[in-house]
Amino acid sequence: MNQVFTLASDLDLLLPITALLPLTAVLLVSQSNPYQTLVLRGILGSVATLLYALLGAPDVALTEALVGTLLSTTLYAVALRSSMALLLSVPEGEPLGEERIQLLRTWLEPLHLRLRLLSRAEASASGPLPCHGRIEQGQRLVLVNPQLAEKLRALEGFHRWQDDGGELVLEPRP
Secondary structure, rough: OOOOOOOOOHHHHHHHHHHHHHHHHHHHHHHHOOHHHHHHHHHHHHHHHHHHHOOOOOHHHHHHHHHHHHHHHHHHHHHHHHEEEEEEEEEOOOOHHHHHHHHHHHHHHHOEEEEEEEEEEEEEOOOOHHHHHHHHHHHHEEEEEHHHHHHHHHOOHHHHHHHHOOOEEEEOOO
């Protein structure tokens, strides 16, 4: 049962599997959602592993499965999880209402950002995790990054934020 597939004898089986590689790669590159690219990267590595195994290269297949699929997908997932969050500090005496938090979350949804609210004490003690901004008086969002402010202003949620009495300002740089 140690039969090795060859291109000459089993082209009808290998061709569809081989065609999945560029198809998956094109889908991977064209995605805007980082979580979908994570899934497609795992599929791409799995298809390559299957193809290498069918062509009689078990060592390459095993390497692709371990490094190309498991390790790279895991590292990408960790990097994605840690980098796709908007850290905002909030005043301790003024808790944000649940409606205001939900409004912020729906505003950030098109950018695939998670909202993490930190108290001022947590934000100052966080060290290497600098906050992207702060919320003042429950409705004023102050950001430190001009590119992020520009992206947020371009979203539909910005108008809902303004209609609800909120404003978005850029922190002046010294």
